[in-house]
Amino acid sequence: MVVRSGEWPALADDEVDRIFRALADATRRDIVRRTLTEEASVTQLAAAYAMSFAAVQKHVAVLEGAGLVTKHQQGRERYVRGNPDTIRRAQTLLDQYEQIWRGRVDRLDALLTDE
Numbered sequence: 756m757v758v759r760s761g762e763w764p765a766l767a768d769d770e771v772d773r774i775f776r777a778l779a780d781a782t783r784r785d786i787v788r789r790t791l792t793e794e795a796s797v798t799q800l801a802a803a804y805a806m807s808f809a810a811v812q813k814h815v816a817v818l819e820g821a822g823l824v825t826k827h828q829q830g831r832e833r834y835v836r837g838n839p840d841t842i843r844r845a846q847t848l849l850d851q852y853e854q855i856w857r858g859r860v861d862r863l864d865a866l867l868t869d870e
Contacts, residue, residue: 766844770822774845777821782806783814787823791837798832 801811
């Protein structure tokens, strides 16, 4: 387990890997951005990119596997919605890394000030 926070359960190493691998791609980051503000069908998403419908479906599947989006069917369409809870959990991890970094900078600053 990597992260412990008061209200969010810990992220396992494999979850962290899936989340950041998914976010490493610009198209997937854009899909998350679009679907956090408004639900979109896979067809609508595919129309926004210069790639095949199947390629967009694969991107959505990677995001879904990482928990960054959820997908549900309505009639013949599949709709995608961003998952802010997973974003918050990843942010908690990044906040912890920032605290470690800031602690090191503060210690270095204190060391340099003492001289």
